[in-house]
């Protein structure tokens with residue numbers, strides 16, 4: 507079995523492609539591999555958003571509670587995808603609950619520290635904001651199309 | 662006019678079929694299984710083609726054939742009950758008679774795909790016109806590379822052919838990813854737009870042919886997502902929907918830009934109509 511470091515996993519992920527070795531070292535400092543069982547809550551809406559996750563396998567549901575409909579899943583994040591961007595945008599609080607549906611293997615990264623470092627090292631800050639702006643833009647686009655209710659009425 | 666008189670069969674004349682079974686699929690869709698009234702074999706069709714179904718005394722409607730092209734016994738259509746004719750068809754029971762004209766239209770180019778990966782992307786009831794293509798591919802499974810079905814629909818209750826999808830999922834030679842736009846937390850599958858499945862699906866873009874059917878907006882974003890992943894535009898095919906009347910290229914009812922969907926389509930390659938799809942009114 508080959509020994510795989512967090513740095514090599516992050517470096518080979520398309521989201522982090524093109525970053526310098528130094529940036530990758532900074533990004534993966536204080537990161538750790540985590541294994542999360544089904545139904546574990548990764549974060550709750552309103553809590554301080556200090557981390558983000560590179561999901562390696564499994565499935566996480568982003569859930570929101572509405573008084574009329576109860577708990578609803580609005581999106582799932584799955585293997586190969588990034589979970590969490592609220593650590594980068596004020597007020598740095600989670601907007602949704604994140605619950606594990608299928609057991610997850612992930613790398614947890616220290617968002618709060620990167621946010622602070624990005625204030626000092628603007629090159630690093632730019633790279634992070636650019637990547638997350640693309641991710642947030644895509645998710646917004648998907649959400650808008652989902653809201654159009656393309657497939658017709660259901661009741 | 663002489664040419665029309667010479668034709669052995671009047672293309673506007675429906676052939677009577679008898680309803681054998683009406684199966685409910687979701688709250689607003691159902692599947693009609695029919696056999697010819699005269700006891701002969703049902704019409705032969707190619708995946709992606711459609712028929713005009715005539716509900717006597719009410720009217721006619723274009724419906725894609727959703728059954729197995731290799732099934733020599735029954736003619737199968739899955740229908741969404743939205744208008745007068747389709748709601749009337751929904752009320753039919755075994756023994757009722759329906760007029761059938763067809764099959765019409767350009768089919769999916771399935772026979773040209775030997776050795777290639779196939780990515781089939783369906784949205785909502787768009788799975789119905791793709792089902793014959795999937796069954797056709799599976800009938801000669803070894804002739805193709807990977808086959809991936811990506812299916813997006815509104816909610817878990819709106820999933821079409823649920824039992825068949827579960828059976829297909831158990832196969833090792835077919836990858837099926839399903840996502841819904843919204844779900845209560847008891848749904849343990851994916852939630853999100855069907856295009857998000859493109860990033861999760863296993864296929865080799867350079868040797869992939871894509872077949873897409875669903876709402877036009879969904880098809881537009883899917884095309885863009887496939888091209889971004891490296892699939893050639895010429896290898897992307899989609900099926901268009903319009904109201905049909907004559908279905909034989911005479912009335913112009915189905916006009917889409919310079920083309921008539923009933924005879925030039927309903928299946929087009931992306932380069933043929935990508936420009937038209939981006940225009941607001943065609």
Ligand code: FES
Nearest residue numbers: 906908912913923
């Ligand atoms: S429906 Fe008449 S021309 Fe196409």
